Amino acid sequence: GENVEQHPSTLSVQEGDSAVIKCTYSDSASNYFPWYKQELGKGPQLIIDIRSNVGEKKDQRIAVTLNKTAKHFSLHITETQPEDSAVYFCAASMNSGYSTLTFGKGTMLLVSP
Amino acid sequence: GAVVSQHPSWVICKSGTSVKIECRSLDFQATTMFWYRQFPKQSLMLMATSNEGSKATYEQGVEKDKFLINHASLTLSTLTVTSAHPEDSSFYICSASRPTLKGITEAFFGQGTRLTVV
Numbered sequence: 001g002e003n004v005e006q007h008p009s010t011l012s013v014q015e016g017d018s019a020v021i022k023c024t025y026s027d028s029a030s031n032y033f034p035w036y037k038q039e040l041g042k043g044p045q046l047i048i049d050i051r052s053n054v055g056e057k058k059d060q061r062i063a064v065t066l067n068k069t070a071k072h073f074s075l076h077i078t079e080t081q082p083e084d085s086a087v088y089f090c091a092a093s094m095n096s097g098y099s100t101l102t103f104g105k106g107t108m109l110l111v112s113p
Numbered sequence: 114g115a116v117v118s119q120h121p122s123w124v125i126c127k128s129g130t131s132v133k134i135e136c137r138s139l140d141f142q143a144t145t146m147f148w149y150r151q152f153p154k155q156s157l158m159l160m161a162t163s164n165e166g167s168k169a170t171y172e173q174g175v176e177k178d179k180f181l182i183n184h185a186s187l188t189l190s191t192l193t194v195t196s197a198h199p200e201d202s203s204f205y206i207c208s209a210s211r212p213t214l215k216g217i218t219e220a221f222f223g224q225g226t227r228l229t230v231v
Binding site: 089105 | 147
């Protein structure tokens with residue numbers, strides 16, 4: 001089955017800096033890669049996703065890149081703010097019908113004012 | 114985005130009792146819902162996939178008689194933790210899948226239920 005590795009497990013940055021979280025996946029059949037933000041005591045919220053036919057996608061301060069050949073994808077957050085502090089999860093799926101998501105172990109991002 | 118509502122958000126129960134958690138898709142029909150368990154500072158662990166009108170598919174190591182899942186309608190799935198014990202204390206999260214116009218399926222998560230068994 002699919003295996004998703006996520007690094008780093010924790011990331012501390014100063015407000016205004018950029019943050020990068022990286023994930024690798026094992027199953028070349030995976031073609032959908034969402035990123036979720038989870039605040040303490042809440043469920044994960046989808047923040048951005050990318051499909052395998054696209055190499056990069058941006059949404060304001062958030063961007064995701066995908067390298068299909070190397071089977072890795074990354075989340076980039078620019079101009080970080082304290083409210084960006086949360087746990088971020090990457091995931092991968094084949095997205096065929098209602099296939100399951102395989103999650104990375106998560107990255108706790110701490111943005112200091 | 115779509116809204117998935119999970120209830121209750123927290124529950125405390127006595128050891129040996131059963132607890133039911135509801136997951137509703139409020140503005141879309143979800144033929145498939147997923148139930149996850151999350152331990153502190155860990156990732157989400159898929160417990161089972163719930164399909165409307167049929168039996169749930171459980172992941173390896175998840176006791177189906179312990180964690181009863183019912184998906185009676187396109188907007189509601191329930192997870193019942195039977196004869197709960199302290200080791201069942203955890204954060205339980207549901208998600209519902211919805212196809213989009215872009216031809217992909219997006220997963221939306223409920224807010225989670227904190228179960229504490231005393």
